[in-house]
Amino acid sequence: MQIEQDGMTNIIPVEEAKTLDGLFKARVQRTPQKVAYRYFNAVSEEWANYTWEQMNQWVARWQAALMKESLAAGDRVAVMMKNCPEWVMFEQAALGLGLVVIPLYTDDRVENAAYVINDANVKLLLLDNSHQWQQFLTIHNEIEGLQRVLILRPFEPDSIDACDHVRVVAAMDWLSSAHANEVQHIPSDPHALATIIYTSGTSGRPKGVMLSHHNILSNVASCLQVIPVQPDDLLLSFLPLSHTFERTSGYYVPMMAGATIAYARSIPQLQEDLLTIRPTLLISVPRIYERVYAGIRAKLAEGSGFARWLFNFAVETGYSQFECQQRRGYRRLSHVLWPILKQLVADKVLDKLGGRLRMAMSGGAALPAEVSRIFIGLGLPVLQGYGMTESSPVVCANRVEDNMPASVGLPIPGVEVKLGENNALLVRGPNVMLGYWNNPEATKAVISPDGWLNTGDIASIDEQGHVTITGRLKEIIVLSTGEKVPPGDMEAAILRDPLFEQVMLIGEARSYLSVLAVLNPARWQDLSAHYGLDDRLDSEQQKHQLEKILLEKITHQTSEFPGYAKIRRVAVIQEPWTIENGLLTPTLKLKRTKVLEKYKAEVDKLYIGH
DSSP, rough: OOOHHHHHSSSSSHHOSOOOOOOOHHHHHTTTTTTTEEEEETTTEEEEEEEEHHHHHHHHHHHHHHSSSSSOOOEEEEOOOOSSSSHHHHHHHHHHHHHHHEOOTTTOOHHHHHHHHHTTTTEEESSOHHHHHHHHHHHHHOOOOEEEEEEEOOOOOSSSSSSGGGTEEHHHHHHHOOOOOOOOOOOOTTEEEEEEEEEEOOOOOOOEEEEEEHHHHHHHHHHHHHHHOOOOEEEEEEEEETSSHHHHIIIIHHHHTTTTEEOOOTTTTHHHHHHOOOEEEEEHHHHHHHHHHHHHHHHHHHHHHHHHHHHHHHOOOOOOOOHHHHHHOOGGGGGGGHHIIIIIIIHHHHGTTTTTEEEEEEOOOOOOHHHHHHHHHTTTTTTEEEEEGGGSEEEEBTTBBBBBBBSOOETTOOOOOEEEEGGGGEEEEETSSEEETOOHHHHHHOOOSOEEEEEEEEEETTOOOEEEEESSSSSSSEESSSEEHHHHHHHHHHHHHHTTTEEEOOOOOOOSSEEEEEEOOOHHHHHHHHHHHTTTOHHHHHHHHHHHHHHHHHHHHHHTOGGGEEEEEEOOOOOOOOOOEEESTOOOBBBBBHHHHTTHHHHHHHTOOO
């Protein structure tokens, strides 16, 4: 109880913070000597710390350098870097000057980043390394208005085009040329624009979601009423900060609560970093939990039958105990064995995640029920939530004491939900965006005059208020990484190649995209003759060769889409989709659910082992 009280008194109220840079200022004043961030120093090859006061000193340097640029409050600046303390330094310095920050995905195609830079008229861009800028140089004629490019990591001067030596500079040289003063906090209006986050839509081009300081701060405060983050908590940040879920939950929430954030080196090194950092809270998209789950299953498959039985018995016992604690089940005799099962099974598995986790959050996409059941059965509370960029992003979340894994929980405090036409989930609250950047028509299409945001998701709400997402009004595929892909746009692009008669993009809740394809008979004959393929594709070698050929053609047609929308597998369907066989509507639209049902076996083969 004492820890909880200390945690609550340590939380910075929205009224005190007022703005996002004001939140940082208040945190520095409250706990200046506490460790704010941990990061891996590549030079010393050791983990190092920044206190809040040290972060404040660095923010002052970044801000002093920014003030030497020809920038005015309201101008847009962009950051395209992996998670690191410098990401925070840059953003806080910019926000304090009233600048609007635009995050860009580090692995996105340069053409997509250029579109955002032009659409938002970005004046200054911060990159991680010179290789990124070399990619921009391939389309430098398409980039307008960019006055300054900063590169964080050291680079060879020869790697920068001669004509860009004035515009492109090393961030450390740029910083050293400015004299740091006290950090300024110019913004005074909590409802002023703080950031524009570009999100994929059905039009093919991303839309810029405008979020104010208050949009995000109100969401952060509501999240802390649901998830009790304590000052002694340690979070490992590995989702990109360009993802709204990580930015709100893994950056601003810990700042408001006074917790410490450690930045993971990379996803491939995540397992090692978990063991080193030993976080107490985990915030992730389903894909990470799926990876751990797949590892558990693979190890069990190699073990003895008794080991598998013991594991399953431990999970069953732990989950039934969880149901009992949630007042949805009854006490069982097997529950008395839990302390032993915990020691023999659960602790050994959870030690792979550092051994100190007290809860885990999942969002960005649907968490498979079996994956959730395993972790909860092992004694780790996994709390699934729901949100979208347009809502800053959290709308609903399960609570430790009220956890329904099949649902996305109750609305967070201050947020209203209801069902609209066709059971569309509608959301209203202080977290709902200001609108889409330079796109009033799109804004009017999703926000009603009285403030209700149409999420585009179909939902049900039970008597207690728990929300369950049951489908989508608009066909958007949500990968297990949380990325959203509009299938219609990509399918139309693939169909530009006359070899493809019909295609359907798949990948909902999966880690990557695949395609089901019906080929044009005449074009297929030409192709098979050219490559010496048998029409029946009897051998696995021929199937593999055909898939490789088709993927090359698909990749060529979809090159303009974001990097995370890469299609990795394709399955050829022999039978055309028609009205007669029930796979097309009378208006010739795909019945996606029917197609998935009919070709379930083919779809499953595309994801075996993943």
